Amino acid sequence: xxxxxxxxxxxxxxxxxxxxxxxxxxxxxxxxxxxxxxxxxxxxxxxxxxxxxxxxxxxxxxxxxxxxxxxxxxxxxxxxxxxxxxxxxxxxxxxxxxxxxxxxxxxxxxxxxxxxxxxxxxxxxxxxxxxxxxxxxxxxxxxxxxxxxxxxxxxxxxxxxxxxxxxxxxxxxxxxxxxxxxxxxxxxxxxxxxxxxxxxxxxxxxxxxxxxxxxxxxxxxxxxxxxxxxxxxxxxxxxxxxxxxxxxxxxxxxxxxxxxxxxxxxxxxxxxxxxxxxxxxxxxxxxxxxxxxxxxxxxxxxxxxxxxxxxxxxxxxxxxxxxxxxxxxxxxxxx
Amino acid sequence: xxxxxxxxxxxxxxxxxxxxxxxxxxxxxxxxxxxxxxxxxxxxxxxxxxxxxxxxxxxxxxxxxxxxxxxxxxxxxxxxxxxxxxxxxxxxxxxxxxxxxxxxxxxxxxxxxxxxxxxxxxxxxxxxxxxxxxxxxxxxxxxxxxxxxxxxxxxxxxxxxxxxxxxxxxxxxxxxxxxxxxxxxxxxxxxxxxxxxxxxxxxxxxxxxxxxxxxxxxxxxxxxxxxxxxxxxxxxxxxxxxxxxxxxxxxxxxxxxxxxxxxxxxxxxxxxxxxxxxxxxxxxxxxxxxxxxxxxxxxxxxxxxxxxx
Numbered sequence: 001x002x003x004x005x006x007x008x009x010x011x012x013x014x015x016x017x018x019x020x021x022x023x024x025x026x027x028x029x030x031x032x033x034x035x036x037x038x039x040x041x042x043x044x045x046x047x048x049x050x051x052x053x054x055x056x057x058x059x060x061x062x063x064x065x066x067x068x069x070x071x072x073x074x075x076x077x078x079x080x081x082x083x084x085x086x087x088x089x090x091x092x093x094x095x096x097x098x099x100x101x102x103x104x105x106x107x108x109x110x111x112x113x114x115x116x117x118x119x120x121x122x123x124x125x126x127x128x129x130x131x132x133x134x135x136x137x138x139x140x141x142x143x144x145x146x147x148x149x150x151x152x153x154x155x156x157x158x159x160x161x162x163x164x165x166x167x168x169x170x171x172x173x174x175x176x177x178x179x180x181x182x183x184x185x186x187x188x189x190x191x192x193x194x195x196x197x198x199x200x201x202x203x204x205x206x207x208x209x210x211x212x213x214x215x216x217x218x219x220x221x222x223x224x225x226x227x228x229x230x231x232x233x234x235x236x237x238x239x240x241x242x243x244x245x246x247x248x249x250x251x252x253x254x255x256x257x258x259x260x261x262x263x264x265x266x267x268x269x270x271x272x273x274x275x276x277x278x279x280x281x282x283x284x285x286x287x288x289x290x291x292x293x294x295x296x297x298x299x300x301x302x303x304x305x306x307x308x309x310x311x312x313x314x315x316x317x318x319x320x321x322x323x324x325x326x327x328x329x330x331x332x333x334x335x
Numbered sequence: 336x337x338x339x340x341x342x343x344x345x346x347x348x349x350x351x352x353x354x355x356x357x358x359x360x361x362x363x364x365x366x367x368x369x370x371x372x373x374x375x376x377x378x379x380x381x382x383x384x385x386x387x388x389x390x391x392x393x394x395x396x397x398x399x400x401x402x403x404x405x406x407x408x409x410x411x412x413x414x415x416x417x418x419x420x421x422x423x424x425x426x427x428x429x430x431x432x433x434x435x436x437x438x439x440x441x442x443x444x445x446x447x448x449x450x451x452x453x454x455x456x457x458x459x460x461x462x463x464x465x466x467x468x469x470x471x472x473x474x475x476x477x478x479x480x481x482x483x484x485x486x487x488x489x490x491x492x493x494x495x496x497x498x499x500x501x502x503x504x505x506x507x508x509x510x511x512x513x514x515x516x517x518x519x520x521x522x523x524x525x526x527x528x529x530x531x532x533x534x535x536x537x538x539x540x541x542x543x544x545x546x547x548x549x550x551x552x553x554x555x556x557x558x559x560x561x562x563x564x565x566x567x568x569x570x571x572x573x574x575x576x577x578x579x580x581x582x583x584x585x586x587x588x589x590x591x592x593x594x595x596x597x598x599x600x601x602x603x604x605x606x607x608x609x610x611x612x613x614x615x616x617x618x619x620x621x622x623x624x625x626x627x628x629x630x631x632x633x634x635x636x637x638x639x640x641x642x643x644x
Contacts, residue, residue, distance in 0.1 A: 218486025
């Protein structure tokens with residue numbers, strides 16, 4: 001990772017921004033354990049469209065500078081969401097019957113420590129590559145399962161409202177968006193990447209849930225990971241099975257999500273603090289594993305940080321502009 | 336140097352998913368005689384040998400086979416589970432523990448599944464797939480069987496081989512309730528649409544079905560439900576009237592035998608009722624079974640002959 005006072009990085013392209021955001025959302029999608037239903041897709045779609053409606057005016061307008069006083073808030077949120085993602089990764093490994101899930105996480109910590117030393121552009125490039133492989137795998141899903149999908153299962157009753165709220169509990173990258181946009185010297189690329197992410201959330205994921213509903217059918221009463229149940233019922237062929245690829249994609253996207261959140265949690269800090277965040281990172285992960293309810297407020301925090309605060313800053317600048325005052329009073333430069 | 340360290344660390348992380356495979360056996364066919372003491376016979380894919388064991392519970396299968404063989408058992412490669420006794424009692428646990436894939440076949444053996452496997456009288460998964468492909472029986476893999484038990488009326492149908500032909504056995508969590516007729520099996524296969532070729536004999540010649548479009552409609556009068564199966568069938572035949580009569584017989588048997596006689600929901604009647612706006616009364620599986628037994632059933636068929644010239 002570059003030192004705080006060195007030359008700034010070139011910035012992420014639109015594809016790289018979209019890849020990081022989309023893979024963070026997919027990591028939560030792969031780890032989710034709620035059975036699929038049409039109401040689930042409806043709630044997910046409604047939440048995504050509402051988010052898009054609130055974010056698009058912000059994405060179109062120039063990004064308001066994020067006050068320095070608010071940056072620790074975003075970094076703290078990134079740390080907490082990274083801890084929650086680590087707990088979800090453990091649950092995913094357990095659901096996939098990994099032989100030694102705790103050992104995997106134990107070895108993952110030094111991997112994440114090493115990844116902090118790499119520039120953020122490395123994670124963005126890896127995300128772009130992973131996104132294209134994941135997109136190709138998603139395109140194969142309907143090909144392998146279209147024959148056994150039954151639309152009659154779309155009428156099973158479920159709660160769209162619960163799914164609507166659940167969508168915000170799984171969308172932590174929303175809270176990173178202002179931080180991401182403010183640090184990029186390619187604001188247009190960041191906006192385009194965010195728009196692609198909104199499209200995936202609004203279209204691809206709800207359609208996947210609908211497809212999974214038509215496939216999983218009556219098995220929605222079977223506990224476990226519904227996405228991997230969907231994959232188990234739709235092998236590409238007996239000769240060519242894709243479930244191994246999906247396991248790698250699921251774990252890979254979750255590790256990338258962890259890397260991204262930890263990068264943002266340590267953003268702009270020195271090396272000692274960069275490594276020092278791992279202690280609270282692991283501590284909060286243990287807390288969220290022991291008391292899952294303690295993470296229930298993170299969804300609301302993501303909405304506040306990703307939508308609420310940017311809107312407040314935007315409205316403040318509009319009001320300041322209307323009054324003819326400068327946006328920020330003259331500040332003495334610290335020598 | 337940084338990349339080498341990173342690669343080494345990440346490689347170590349990936350290796351935590353590995354176990355020693357040199358002393359591991361993967362059964363591809365498992366026979367279970369469920370009773371007061373459970374007998375297992377497993378066919379090992381690597382060396383084509385059979386391993387026999389017994390335990391107090393079907394859920395002790397890996398331990399029992401490991402003790403009998405002296406090797407680690409990798410139970411996630413089963414293509415066929417043959418069961419006698421109570422076939423559905425432990426199916427959910429086998430699928431949840433990923434010992435049996437949702438697309439794995441489940442076969443009910445009336446006598447002893449272990450004896451059938453040991454004596455070479457058990458059909459293979461490929462033979463079952465061929466019977467499905469030729470429209471003799473519907474596709475009843477583990478996911479379909481489990482779905483009926485968990486999300487249907489609690490009664491399901493499993494493949495059964497009587498020594499000459501495949502048929503279907505109706506079963507619940509406690510045991511087998513009876514067998515379906517050949518007409519019901521073929522009617523369910525026709526509606527399941529997993530066949531590649533569906534033909535049957537007529538007085539002269541055969542009839543080959545080329546396309547089926549079927550839908551079940553639900554009506555309600557008071558508390559009584561009426562299910563109407565409406566099917567458009569395209570076939571090649573020299574005697575359309577006879578073909579229609581045979582097909583009607585098959586479809587009526589498929590609709591009424593499981594549901595009206597046994598209370599089994601094999602055709603997603605409950606989901607069709609929800610789709611048609613019939614509000615479901617909350618109730619147990621027994622209440623749902625009684626609703627199906629008390630419901631009315633109708634069949635409407637429109638036959639279209641497909642010219643081969």
